[in-house]
Amino acid sequence: xxxxxxxxxxxxxxxxxxxxxxxxxxxxxxxxxxxxxxxxxxxxxxxxxxxxxxxxxxxxxxxxxxxxxxxxxxxxxxxxxxxxxxxxxxxxxxxxxxxxxxxxxxxxxxxxxxxxxxxxxxxxxxxxxxxxxxxxxxxxxxxxxxxxxxxxxxxxxxxxxxxxxxxxxxxxxxxxxxxxxxxxxxxxxxxxxxxxxxxxxxxxxxxxxxxxxxxxxxxxxxxxxxxxxxxxxxxxxxxxxxxxxxxxxxxxxxxxxxxxxxxxxxxxxxxxxxxxxxxxxxxxxxxxxxxxxxxxxxxxxxxxxxxxxxxxxxxxxxxxxxxxxxxxxxxxxxxxxxxxxxxxxxxxxxxxxxxxxxxxxxxxxxxxxxxxxxxxxxxxxxxxxxxxxxxxxxxxxxxxxxxxxxxxxxxxxxxxxxxxxxxxxxxxxxxxxxxxxxxxxxxxxxxxxxxxxxxxxxxxxxxxxxxxxxxxxxxxxxxxxxxxxxxxxxxxxxxxxxxxxxxxxx
Amino acid sequence: xxxxxxxxxxxxxxxxxxxxxxxxxxxxxxxxxxxxxxxxxxxxxxxxxxxxxxxxxxxxxxxxxxxxxxxxxxxxxxxxxxxxxxxxxxxxxxxx
Numbered sequence: 158x159x160x161x162x163x164x165x166x167x168x169x170x171x172x173x174x175x176x177x178x179x180x181x182x183x184x185x186x187x188x189x190x191x192x193x194x195x196x197x198x199x200x201x202x203x204x205x206x207x208x209x210x211x212x213x214x215x216x217x218x219x220x221x222x223x224x225x226x227x228x229x230x231x232x233x234x235x236x237x238x239x240x241x242x243x244x245x246x247x248x249x250x251x252x253x254x255x256x257x258x259x260x261x262x263x264x265x266x267x268x269x270x271x272x273x274x275x276x277x278x279x280x281x282x283x284x285x286x287x288x289x290x291x292x293x294x295x296x297x298x299x300x301x302x303x304x305x306x307x308x309x310x311x312x313x314x315x316x317x318x319x320x321x322x323x324x325x326x327x328x329x330x331x332x333x334x335x336x337x338x339x340x341x342x343x344x345x346x347x348x349x350x351x352x353x354x355x356x357x358x359x360x361x362x363x364x365x366x367x368x369x370x371x372x373x374x375x376x377x378x379x380x381x382x383x384x385x386x387x388x389x390x391x392x393x394x395x396x397x398x399x400x401x402x403x404x405x406x407x408x409x410x411x412x413x414x415x416x417x418x419x420x421x422x423x424x425x426x427x428x429x430x431x432x433x434x435x436x437x438x439x440x441x442x443x444x445x446x447x448x449x450x451x452x453x454x455x456x457x458x459x460x461x462x463x464x465x466x467x468x469x470x471x472x473x474x475x476x477x478x479x480x481x482x483x484x485x486x487x488x489x490x491x492x493x494x495x496x497x498x499x500x501x502x503x504x505x506x507x508x509x510x511x512x513x514x515x516x517x518x519x520x521x522x523x524x525x526x527x528x529x530x531x532x533x534x535x536x537x538x539x540x541x542x543x544x545x546x547x548x549x550x551x552x553x554x555x556x557x558x559x560x561x562x563x564x565x566x567x568x569x570x571x572x573x574x575x576x577x578x579x580x581x582x583x584x585x586x587x588x589x590x591x592x593x594x595x596x597x598x599x600x601x602x603x604x605x606x607x608x609x610x611x612x613x614x615x616x617x618x619x620x621x622x623x624x625x626x627x628x629x630x631x632x633x634x635x636x637x638x639x640x641x642x643x644x645x646x647x648x649x650x651x652x653x654x655x656x657x658x659x660x661x662x663x
Numbered sequence: 664x665x666x667x668x669x670x671x672x673x674x675x676x677x678x679x680x681x682x683x684x685x686x687x688x689x690x691x692x693x694x695x696x697x698x699x700x701x702x703x704x705x706x707x708x709x710x711x712x713x714x715x716x717x718x719x720x721x722x723x724x725x726x727x728x729x730x731x732x733x734x735x736x737x738x739x740x741x742x743x744x745x746x747x748x749x750x751x752x753x754x755x756x757x758x759x
Contacts, residue, residue, distance in 0.1 A: 274740050
């Protein structure tokens with residue numbers, strides 16, 4: 158044993174890294190690369206109603222519940238009762254945490270009109286209160302929400318500023334990880350220049366309205382001594398508190414599977430080395446209206462459920478019953494899988510909730526239902542609720558999330574007439590592993606559907622076009638007639654086949 | 664205002680700092696001079712009793728609170744500005 162230990166490479170003394178504490182807020186720890194700086198103050202600024210108080214309170218609640226760190230909430234705006242009520246709607250029971258001695262709340266209230274200045278003073282009273290609250294629960298975390306209220310209450314700004322500087326130094330000396338909230342100023346981070354005192358980590362919350370939907374966003378303005386994400390990340394506030402997207406730390410390091418799953422269409426399997434899609438890959442079926450994209454999706458769902466796997470079907474244009482009914486018309490009994498709990502539908506128009514919310518609810522549902530196959534039908538209507546790059550990055554995160562879970566995802570995308578065929582509305586074809594293209598061919602007064610595999614990574618797939626038939630027994634693929642220099646489909650193909658048969662017989 | 668109205672006052676200080684001592688001395692002097700025999704002054708050290716600071720919303724120190732007669736009024740500082748205190752205690756009309 159001893160020898161083995163000696164053989165180990167001696168660890169070179171590493172540089173002291175900035176210590177951080179996890180906030181426990183979904184996604185926030187990822188974009189801050191591990192949470193807020195430990196034992197230092199973090200400034201959270203933003204406009205009214207952007208979620209500053211919520212972020213701060215959730216930081217305390219998660220600390221108390223998940224990391225065993227008690228906290229102090231010094232509230233300058235809301236009193237205890239208001240806080241209890243407001244936070245209850247987000248699932249945080251502050252009163253219980255207080256009883257359990259994991260949280261102390263002090264509501265600091267001051268009315269300037271009641272106060273008369275008569276000589277020298279300092280803010281020792283506030284210090285004593287904060288210290289008392291910290292001692293009473295043994296706090297490691299503290300929130301001052303919103304300390305700027307003092308600027309309205311204390312007549313002498315010089316005293317206030319020097320006392321604030323003393324306060325922040327005191328917080329650091331106590332080793333408290335603090336969150337200071339502040340209202341955003343006109344052209345400045347905070348109205349009263351608090352960033353002058355709290356300079357270690359500054360987080361900005363924002364509220365933007367575009368296309369009539371409002372999106373909350375969070376951005377890390379600065380983080381001394383740490384790497385961090387630099388873009389504006391959308392975030393949501395729902396009944397479980399705050400969650401910042403990305404929901405998972407996305408890297409391209411998910412495990413890939415060599416296992417294959419059936420497409421549900423025998424001839425399509427045959428086109429893919431006879432085995433079908435890769436398990437956990439992403440598949441895109443694009444095409445103009447009425448080319449059979451949904452039918453292909455339904456086949457995949459049916460095939461997954463017959464193997465006993467769960468399938469989540471996100472239908473954002475049709476109701477669940479409508480999909481099931483349409484499935485019946487092509488010989489697929491989807492209602493059977495529904496009653497057995499293998500097939501679950503999620504019907505929601507993304508326009509109803511906004512892009513982020515839509516994807517977060519999908520994320521939650523995936524976590525709950527744990528499907529093996531997810532179908533997005535269609536993804537093209539996402540573009541109605543966000544701008545190109547936004548939708549693209551959202552979908553990319555979503556697909557990466559599926560991949561990291563080993564979930565096979567199947568997306569359909571509508572190509573509008575007049576658009577280039579080999580183009581998807583939301584521009585995500587490059588991140589797809591398999592791309593099936595469906596199209597119409599008009600020939601001698603007849604319209605027929607054809608399908609081909611535009612790409613399929615990691616397999617030797619067929620490059621031929623197939624005629625795509627939707628029958629009462631499901632989708633069928635037929636060889637198209639390639640002969641005498643022409644491609645024949647539909648009636649022309651049948652006629653040609655007949656002709657050749659006659660020749661054979663003759 | 665009745666001439667014999669009783670004053671109830673509380674002075675919150677933080678330990679025996681020079682400023683605290685000054686505030687106690689100053690306010691005693693003012694009260695003895697103007698309200699001889701009809702005031703009650705309680706001096707509270709919030710170092711010793713921090714929970715009282717929360718209840719009375721004390722932020723600055725020293726803080727004097729006039730509980731009675733109503734309305735309640737707060738004074739912050741070392742009580743060195745006698746004129747302001749007298750006006751605030753309604754012992755002298757406000758002069759512009």
